[in-house]
Amino acid sequence: MFGIKKSLLVSIWFMFLTFPLMVIRVDTIEKTVQWRWMNMVYVGVGAFLFSYVWRFLLERKAAGSAVDAPAATVKERFTQRILTDPKMYRPVIAIVLVGAVIFPLIMDTYQVNIMVTALIYVVLGLGLNIVVGLAGLLDLGYVAFYAVGAYAYALLNYHFGLGFWTVLPIGAGLGALFGIMLGFPVLRLRGDYLAIVTLGFGEIIRLVLENWNEFSFGPSGISNIPRPGFFGMAFDMHSATQYLYYLMVAMVLFTIFVVNRLQHSRIGRAWMALREDEIACQAMGIDRTKTKLTAFALGATWAGAVGVIFAAKTTFINPASFTFMESAIILSIVVLGGMGSIVGVMLAAFILVLLPEYLRAFSEYRMLIFGASMVLMMVFRPQGLISNIRKKDAYKRSSDA
Amino acid sequence: MDYFWELFFGGLTRGSIYALIALGYTMVYGIIELINFAHGEVYMIGAFTGLIVAGVFSLMGFSGASLLVLAMVIAVLYSSAYGYTIEKIAYKPLRGASRLAPLISAIGMSIFLQNYVLLAQTSDFLPFPALIPEFDFMEPYIDYLGSSELVIILTTVLVMIALTVLIKFTKIGKAMRATAQNKKMAMLTGVNVDHVISMTFIIGSGLAAVGGVLIATHIGQINFYIGFIAGLKAFTAAVLGGIGSIPGAVLGSLILGWTESFATGYISSDYEDVFAFCLLVLILIFRPAGILGRSTTQKV
Amino acid sequence: MSKLSYPLLDVSNLTMDFGGLRALNGVDLSVKSGEIVALIGPNRAGKTTFFNCITGIYTPTHGDIYISARGDKRRRINGMKPNLVTRHGMARTFQNIRLFPTMTVLENVIVGRHCRTHSGILGAVMRNSRTRREEQESVDRSYELLEKVGLQMFADELAKNLPYGAQRRLEIARSMATDPFILLLDEPAAGMNPQETAELGELVLRIREQEKIAVLLIEHDMKVVMRLSDRIYVVEYGQGIAAGTPEEVSKNPAVIKAYLGEEHDA
């Protein structure tokens, strides 16, 4: 009874709140007003139902933290087992790998192309995951480093005819360089300032690319960027896409390998310690600025490298590909996936990229849903879809000790 | 010289708008130490509400100053309601969570609201009616100071005075200052901190809506994205002046307004937004506490 | 105390202002090798502030802080970054426990090894033999420390899931992993039951005997202070009001008035 009253109030409140924007649409030139009363009904019913869900989730969260989460039980333990027990995860990995290898052979170019895009976001997500997930640095301008890589390839190719494989390491290096250049002054600041400065930096890079015509060809961008070759061989469209696909699969594997090793290394632990408690971290003898800088630069390196691949994939780039929305998408991949969790980030990247691709209706609401899910995730499940589990057997004592 | 004065008043107008938005950032930051990324969106929603109200009531025969006041009042009301709701949904459940969580939640809220307006209204630029009349007595000065600019500047001054009175002399103002200084102590002395936080969001959002309606009618068009850049700049202004400090926010806004106005006027208009961000980065490097902010030591 | 003892930590005239508040006002303190020294005083006397100043978390307004590791030359550490202070051999724990909550207990301790190890990103990715050896040494040393504080069975638990007393001991193990020559403990017995407190006392004594680490501790529990310390410093309102052996201090009228008196009232 109490619940219904509460939900009714919520529903009325939201109907009031959304009334002007959802119902009325004015045309100030034609001097007409359009009334869309149906929207009010949707909002009312939606808010009513949603308030139940909200309360239920809040209660569950409160119960979960009270008894230290044996409630979030069976399913949790099951996913954990899949992720930690070699007997369980080895066959899964094998199946995924085989699937990945034969995928471009049985699918058409269009599908393969989409998959390449998804893989690009996987790598971007894993790269940003180093910065946000592991080191806890909120980087809202990640796409700037991606742009640096893409423009590095486009411009170096245009002016000097440099090939893909030459520019790939250069792009990565430039990403790192920009990361260090930006990071050095701002990383000693408090965390929330970092967020806003990186956001500003991302916008600066985009604005410069848009306005500095002599350098970047402005909003019209650069076209005819060559696809990667293979020892001088040129491909037709289909095989070029396949080639890129395998390249991206290799890149994903490489990234996983690196991130996985870093997670259980001296540097990785320092990153996590920094994320958990900066002051205790410093008191343990860890140089805060230097540690932050390595994470920031390493993330930027990845973005730079993937930028090169992106330019080679689309063969055309312009500043519109590097807006804040792009950074926001990559960030929501990390947040949804579970900060620090490799599997989670990969899963989130696939969901967020493939879902709008196959569900056109969904794509209109894509950013709306991303935004909402970032809020909901933070409120109800800050650890993400799949929380990062610290491996229990990562550190073995030597037997003679 | 006219050109100089044109840029001067242009900068002052900009600065006034930034100040109206920056106050929301600074007040919220002063109390819960959170960058409310969704604040720019509240400003944008204020502008949209103003547009809708103006559109509906102009058909009912309202015009001129009465229409402006009506649009302003309802926009303020709605923006405040949004600000209040945003805090309840996206920030309140996160008190005591890690410092990253509310920031991400704020970003998510900002993205959500942008796209909510985009879907509910349109992605195009909407023309905004000129609600501020051209005053005859402003005729001689028209080259460098228009009527709408005058109204913006004067309104901002009035709002600032009202805010100062509110904070200095009312009960809620005192509670706000106490909470900003020391949350625990405030709570012990019987301040209802939840209430104070809600009021801060309501007041800050209302101020932003005033700015939103004024700038929209001055520039003549709006879209769902205006809050993003304006919010970023107003935040820059707040940091410039010293985040948490109310006079600082005003001072920072004016400096930013003039910097932009003169830099675009004398250097290049292509890089209008770049100047603001460069200023932000420089300030953070050389004086992170801002002009009027005091550097404090985090208690360990 | 052996005759060969020499000062490890030497603080003179330490003053710290926060805006208008003078939290410390010309405090002197020294710790010699092999000593256990206590810093006591009523609430808000400035004890934690003292720790924060000498470990580089705050930059003191005035005063000199010198440390000299075993046989090393004296080094002035005013305004030095906290990580360098730790590197030079002074480690600490925190009054409000500051562990890395979602890392495992073992990892918390291994993090303490950071400033004594060297491998970088490249080493981590390649995992060459040097890195592997270094990792193994860190892991072994960390297990050893966990055993010393009696937490080896919790090695794989997340730090946040430990009971309160265990968290305090984990903080000690973590700071010992930085190989300090002097350990600063901020209210290590706070929130512990009598048995845990007694065990903690044994632990502190063992740290001094076995690891040859000097200890400076802040503590409100007078039984602990009297039993462990060789010397005691008393501060009140940021001012040093007495110093000496436990007997001397406990007879000092100023101390009885300022501190013990309050203790009896409480």
Ligand SMILES: Nc1ncnc2c1ncn2[C@@H]1O[C@H](COP(=O)(O)OP(=O)(O)OP(=O)(O)O)[C@@H](O)[C@H]1O
């Ligand atoms: N960063 C800071 N900014 C402002 N004031 C501070 C700061 N740190 C400490 N203080 C003030 O300095 C005084 C001393 O505090 P401190 O924490 O050092 O006391 P303490 O002796 O450790 O007390 P307790 O026994 O309660 O732990 C207090 O009045 C405290 O409010």
Ligand SMILES: [Mg+2]
């Ligand atoms: Mg203390």
